[in-house]
Amino acid sequence: MSNHLLLREGDESISITMKRIGVSFALYYNYKYIITGHLFQDRFKSENIESTHYLLTVTKYIHQNSVKAGVVAFPEEWSWSICLDYYGKPTPFRDLLKPHIILNLFFSDIKLARELFKVINEL
Secondary structure, eight states, X not given: OOOOOOOOOOSSOHHHHHHHHHHHHHHHHHHXXXXXXXXXXXXXXXXXXXXXXXXXXXXXXXXXXHHHTTSOSSGGGSTTOOHHHHTTXXXXXXXXXXXXXXXXXXXXXHHHHHHHHHHHHTO
């Protein structure tokens, strides 16, 4: 199973952001497990998302990744997924996320948007 991250680029370039994430995580991981060295083999790959349709396709693909890999039966069962945040349930990642950006593409009413997102995400 591959890892995916959907980021909205801000003032900082995506390359600098990914470098900070990679270095920070490597320092944490190496300290925690008392090891040294690189954790990531290759440079990250990035792709611009330039349409709403493609944004929704990528979001669904990311959430379905663990299901397609046979790790879980439903996206919300994967412990590293943010899918539960989209469904309105708290996760440890809540402070890092902005699911309303995607949900507002469905409806301005967040409750209806969550329901529709869940239906579409599980198709």
